[in-house]
Amino acid sequence: MENFIVREDGLYLNDEPFKLLxxxxxxxxxxxxxxxxxxxxxxxxxxxxxxxxxxxxxxxxxxxxxxxxxxxxxxxxxxxxxxxxxxxxxxxxxxxxxxxxxxxxxxxxxxxxxxxxxxxxxxxxxxxxxxxxxxxxxxxxxxxxxxxxxxxxxxxxxxxxxxxxxxxxxxxxxxxxxxxxxxTLFTADGAWQATLRAGSLLEDKILATGNFGSHAKENFTALKAYQEKLGVKQPLICMEFWDGWFSRWGEPVVKRDQAELLAALREVLTLGAGVNLYxxxxxxxxxxxxxxxxxxxxxxxxxxxxxxxxxxxxxxxxxxxxxxxxxxxxxxYPELEQKEPIVEKTIKVSDIKLTGQVDLFTCLDQVSEKYDSQYPQSMEALGSGYGYVLYRTQILRDKLAKERFRVIDARDRLGFYLDGEHVTTQYQEEIGEDIEVKLPNETGRLDILVENMGRVNYGSKLSANTQRKGLGRGVMADLHFILGWQQYVLNFDKLSALDFTGKCIKGRPSFYRYELELVEPGNCYLDLSGFGKGVALVNGHNLGRFWQKGPQLALFVPAEFLKQGKNEIVIFETEGIYQTKLNLVERPIYKHIKEDAQ
Structure with missing residues (x-):
């Protein structure tokens, strides 16, 4: 049986020095x-x-x-x-x-x-x-x-x-x-005293590793200094060497300069440290x-x-x-064995035709689970926590002029509809602002489609107090909260039951179905540059979110999500922006790219 040991002077596998790559x-x-x-x-x-x-x-x-x-x-x-x-x-x-x-x-x-x-x-x-x-x-x-x-x-x-x-x-x-x-157990933190002091267990002799993407000498010097402060000596490891970066909606895609990356990686390796490319x-x-x-x-x-x-x-x-x-x-490291990598081809398919469409309000019962309550419930309380919930209630006309509504503490993005007609869309900075609308009848149906855009993954907001999603405390008509809600949790596992022969009224959130025949599946990207916002599913596999805001305008489709013969693509789009034909392309599509260094 093999053995792996961390000693003061390095890592050892079967009692031989081990270079962690x-x-x-x-x-x-x-x-x-x-x-x-x-x-x-x-x-x-x-x-x-x-x-x-x-x-x-x-x-x-x-x-x-x-x-x-x-x-x-x-x-x-x-x-x-x-x-x-x-x-x-x-x-x-x-x-x-x-x-x-x-x-x-x-x-x-x-x-x-x-x-x-x-x-x-x-x-x-x-x-x-x-x-x-x-x-x-x-x-x-x-x-x-x-x-x-x-x-x-x-x-x-x-x-x-x-x-x-x-x-x-x-x-x-x-x-x-x-x-x-x-x-061997370890912790991973930024390689400076404040984070190491708070996040490591060096005082218990637990291995402390650092996360960074550049300035290896400075980071490892800080790590060693903190080790020495506690009278501990450990090998140097960069547990997350950031060789790139992530991207956010509405911002350019981050692209790291290759020469700068290689110089930073060479610095880590020259110092004799172990490294994990992240x-x-x-x-x-x-x-x-x-x-x-x-x-x-x-x-x-x-x-x-x-x-x-x-x-x-x-x-x-x-x-x-x-x-x-x-x-x-x-x-x-010329002694290491290297081989040629495996490379697979991508495919492309053009002009995939729209074969059916239906708006959400028409097919709501087919694609959701319904819950009734006096006050609106959070997504988590409704047993979901992800995706979309449509909140519905009846409202009364109090004025001949415009009524005033306010949505309180909703997260993260909502579409506000009266009797099936889109009134407004509110996102983080607009939620809570007045929504003024004239009711044509004594009563009206209010629908609010709320999307969870993703919970924070880092920082002080990572708490129960800030990350519950849904309609929040509710909706106010003038100065009082509206009661009596029906909540429809959208379930994208139920799309096989969807009837695409129903109505599709312009401007409503809608489902669009496309069908294509494939002789041989392959990796590709679904071009959604002509759509507004929503999610796409291929043969029932949820590819994830798209948004015309960019920078990402095409979603990756693994070959394994496709099959030989007939394939179905379903797009759920919330803004009323769609195309009658789809394309599968060989490369990703981005709006903006910016060069960045760690």
């Missing part, structure tokens, strides 16, 4: 069928390790209900890595950041009254323990101490950028050990799993693509950066 691949962001190619291409680079988070909100989508199937089959991913000769670093923290919805925390946590997240809170820790009971049944037998490939596991992620509750950190460590963790293959925020950057007033949701400018692009294809890093590794 790792790349991040998130199994949950990539179709299972494409794992092999990504892992093989990592090994072909000359690297020896793959790193991944585990993702709580997908593994426990409903409280007490667990899922480790298909692309969530963590055991299969780790065993596949081992079969290719790769070691594995697992980061099973309750919180992962990763530009992922709520940093990986499940939305159902928000139904717990007064819960404090990522803290010494018994309610939170009880939920973590139940998750770990399931998770470590998979992880424990796969540790190197049990004959598996896992060499290290993380206790918490960038905790020094959130809090300094060492009791909490020790409780997470104790839970990991209770359920079988016996490999990301090696970024993948996709399928469904409603994109995160959101917190700001004081207007939060900034991230786009569906998690391409990240990584060595493998979103579709898993080697980029020029891949080949440049391969050349650098070959130069610095």
């Amino acid at each position: 790792s790349g991040a691949i998130h199994y949950f962001r990539i179709p299972r069928e494409q794992w092999y190619r990504s892992l093989y291409n990592l090994k072909a680079l000359g690297f020896n390790t793959v790193e991944t988070y585990t993702v709580w909100n997908l593994h426990e989508p409903k409280e007490g209900v667990f899922d480790f199937s298909d692309r969530l089959d963590l055991k299969a991913f780790i065993e596949l890595a081992q079969s290719l000769g790769l070691y594995v670093i697992v980061r099973p923290s309750p919180y992962i950041c990763a530009e992922w919805e709520f940093g990986g925390l499940p939305a159902w946590l928000l139904t717990k009254e007064n819960i404090r997240l990522r803290a010494n809170d018994p309610v939170f820790l009880q939920a973590v323990e139940r998750y770990y009971q399931e998770l470590f049944q998979i992880l424990t037998p796969l540790q190197i101490t049990h004959g598996g490939p896992i060499i290290m596991m993380q206790i918490e992620n960038e905790y020094g950028s959130y809090s300094e509750d060492k009791t909490y950190l020790r409780q997470i460590k104790a839970l990991m050990e209770k359920y079988g963790a016996d490999v 990301m090696f293959h970024g993948g996709t925020n399928f469904g409603f799993m994109n995160g959101c950057s917190a700001r004081r007033e207007h939060d900034l949701p991230q786009i569906t693509s998690y391409d990240y400018g990584a060595p493998l692009n979103e579709a898993g294809e080697p980029t020029p950066t891949y080949y440049a890093i391969k050349e650098l590794i070959g130069e610095m």
Whole structure:
């Protein structure tokens, strides 16, 4: 059986010095069928390790209900890595950041009254323990101490950028050990004193690693200085070497200069440190799993693509950066075996015709679950927490002139409709402003379609107080709250029952169906540049969000989501902007790109 040891002077595998060359691949962001190619291409680079988070909100989508199937089959991913000769670093923290919805925390946590997240809170820790009971049944037998490939596991992620509750950190460590963790444990934080002091457990001799994308000498000097301050000596590891960056709706796509990236990576390696490229293959925020950057007033949701400018692009294809890093590794470590990467072709299909359309109000009962209540309920209380909820009530005319309405504390974006007619759309900065509308009749039907654009994944707003989604406290007519609500939680798993022969009134949120025949499936991108805002599904697979605002104008379609023969594409679009024909294209489409350096 192999052994992996962290000593003061470095990492050792089977008592021989071990140079950590790792790349991040998130199994949950990539179709299972494409794992092999990504892992093989990592090994072909000359690297020896793959790193991944585990993702709580997908593994426990409903409280007490667990899922480790298909692309969530963590055991299969780790065993596949081992079969290719790769070691594995697992980061099973309750919180992962990763530009992922709520940093990986499940939305159902928000139904717990007064819960404090990522803290010494018994309610939170009880939920973590139940998750770990399931998770470590998979992880424990796969540790190197049990004959598996896992060499290290993380206790918490960038905790020094959130809090300094060492009791909490020790409780997470104790839970990991209770359920079988016996490999090297570590923390990962920004490499400066404030974050290391708050987020590491150096005083307990737990390995502290740094996250950064440049200025390696400065960062490692700060890390060593803090080690020396506590009388600890540890090897240097950059657990997240940011080789690119993520992008947000309404901003240019960030693209890192290749020469600057290679110089920064060379600096890390020259210092003799271990490194984990974050990301090696970024993948996709399928469904409603994109995160959101917190700001004081207007939060900034991230786009569906998690391409990240990584060595493998979103579709898993080697980029020029891949080949440049391969050349650098070959130069610095000529003894390492390198191979040619696997490259797959993409496909394109033009003029895919619209075969049916129906507006949401016509088919509402077919695609939703209905809940009645006196006061409007949050998305989490309605058992969903993601996507869209349509809130409906009846209102009375009090004036012959215009009535005044205000929506209070809704998150994140809403469409306001009276008797099926669009009145206004409000986003973060407009919600709470007056909505004036004249009621033509004594009574009217008010519909408010609310979209959760993604919960924050980092920072001070990562709390139960700020991240509940839905209609919030409700809607005021003049000076009073309206009561008596019907709530329709949209369920995109029910689209097979959708009748596309119904009405489709212009300007309403609507479903559009397109059909195409394929001789041979392949990776491609769905061009949505002629649509407004919404989500797209291919054969029932939710590709994620699109928005004419950009920068992303096409969604990645993995070959595995397509099939030989007949295929169905369904677009849910909320702005009344659509096209009668679709195209599958070979490359992503972006509005704006900007050069950036770490």
